[in-house]
Amino acid sequence: MVAVENTPLILGLWALVGYLLGTIPFGILLTRALNLGDLRSIGSGNIGATNVLRTGNKAAAAATLLLDGAKGAVAVLLARAMAGEDAAQIAGLAAFLGHCYPIWLRFRGGKGVATFLGILLALVWPVGIACCATWLAAVVITRISSFGALAAAAFSTIWMFIFGSFDAFFLGIVLTLLIYWRHRANISRLRAGTEPKVGQKSLSVSPEHSP
Numbered sequence: 019m020v021a022v023e024n025t026p027l028i029l030g031l032w033a034l035v036g037y038l039l040g041t042i043p044f045g046i047l048l049t050r051a052l053n054l055g056d057l058r059s060i061g062s063g064n065i066g067a068t069n070v071l072r073t074g075n076k077a078a079a080a081a082t083l084l085l086d087g088a089k090g091a092v093a094v095l096l097a098r099a100m101a102g103e104d105a106a107q108i109a110g111l112a113a114f115l116g117h118c119y120p121i122w123l124r125f126r127g128g129k130g131v132a133t134f135l136g137i138l139l140a141l142v143w144p145v146g147i148a149c150c151a152t153w154l155a156a157v158v159i160t161r162i163s164s165f166g167a168l169a170a171a172a173f174s175t176i177w178m179f180i181f182g183s184f185d186a187f188f189l190g191i192v193l194t195l196l197i198y199w200r201h202r203a204n205i206s207r208l209r210a211g212t213e214p215k216v217g218q219k220s221l222s223v224s225p226e227h228s229p
Contacts, residue, residue, distance in 0.1 A: 019185065019187070019188040020103050020104050020107055020185040020186070020188075020189075021103075021104065022104050023102050023103070023104050024101055024102060024104055024105055028101055028105065029104065029105055029108050032097045032101055032105040032108050032109045032112070033108050033109065033111075033112040034112070035093065035096070035097070035109060035112075036093040036097065036108065036109030036110060036111070036112030036113040036116065037112040037113065037115060037116040038116065039089045039090075039092060039093045039109075039113050039116065040089055040090065040093065040112065040113035040114060040115060040116020040117040040118075040120070040133060041116040041117070041120035041121060041122055041123075041127070042085075042089055043065050043120060043122065043123060043127070044081070044082050044085040044086055044089075045057055045064075045065040045066055045067065045069065045070045045082040045086070045128070046058070046065055046123075048070065048078050048081055048082055048085075049070060049073060049075075049078060052075060052078055054070075054073040054074075054075055054078060055073065057069060057070065057073075060072055060073060064128055064129065065123070065127055065128045066082065066083075066086060066128040066129060066131065066132065067079045067080070067082040067083035067086065067132060068163045068216070070082045071216070082132075083132050084132075086117065086128070086132035086133050086136070087132040087133060087135050087136030087139070088136055089113055089117070089133060089136065090110060090113045090114060090117075090132075090133035090134065090135075090136035090137035090140070091136040091137065091139055091140035092140075093109040093110055093112065093113035093137070094106045094107075094109055094110040094113075094137055094140035094141050095140050096109065097109035097110075098140075103185065106140075106141065107141070107186065107189045110137040110140070110141060110189065111137075111189060111192065111193070113133060113137065114130050114133050114134060114137060114193060114196065115196075117130045117133045118130045118196070118200055128200075129167065129197070129200040129201055129204075130196065130197065130200060131153070131163075131167040131170070131197065134149075134167075134170075134171065134193055134197060135149055135150055135153065135170065137193070138174065138190075141186050141189075142178065142181065142183040142186050144177075144181045144183075145174065145177045145178050145181055145183050145186070145190075148173070148177040148180075148181075149170045149171075149173065149174050149177060150170070152166075152169050152170045152173045152177075153166040153167060153169065153170035154166070155169075156168075156169035156170070157216060160215075161215040161216050162208070162213055162214075162215055162216065163216050164201055164204035164205075164207075164208065164213060165208060165213070167197060167201060168197070168198065168201055168204075168205070171193070171194040171197035171198065172194065174190045174193070174194055175187060175190040175191055175194060178190050
């Protein structure tokens with residue numbers, strides 16, 4: 019666990035900065051700008067790249083993936099540069115929570131996968147790359163985005179152990195638990211064999227409204 023070097027006030031300020039960055043709904047902004055419809059009423063209703071892909075616009079989906087990852091990375095890098103490692107981890111966690119529970123969308127956001135990967139890439143880049151590779155391999159094999167997310171999260175702390183990134187280990191556990199919590203409906207569908215594959219259109223909007 020990383021040493022605490024800043025005061026609670028400073029950490030609180032970086033938590034706010036991280037949260038506000040995380041709340042930027044790039045999926046909704048891009049689909050509106052490109053006249054692709056209301057993302058909340060398409061497919062699963064989530065605001066992430068997987069649901070943007072259901073609009074049929076691969077470029078918009080790729081841009082959403084990169085931007086959702088970037089907001090997590092920017093939160094970490096800004097906080098690290100200006101306040102240190104403890105602030106970086108707080109800002110990263112807050113950015114993840116901002117994406118999942120954005121105040122602008124009545125706290126109904128995404129599942130945070132891209133933001134999670136962006137945080138890890140900025141926090142400990144070898145672990146981030148390994149998690150991205152894990153996600154990609156799992157998705158290529160199964161063609162199920164949620165399975166890739168769950169695999170990347172499950173392996174994140176293993177990669178931290180392998181690369182000796184013990185300062186980020188506690189944060190890794192917290193993020194992994196949050197990923198699994200946000201994917202609880204997906205886990206149920208995976209068990210039932212009804213989870214849609216990448217590019218497959220959902221028949222109805224999920225009540226969770228999350229990616």
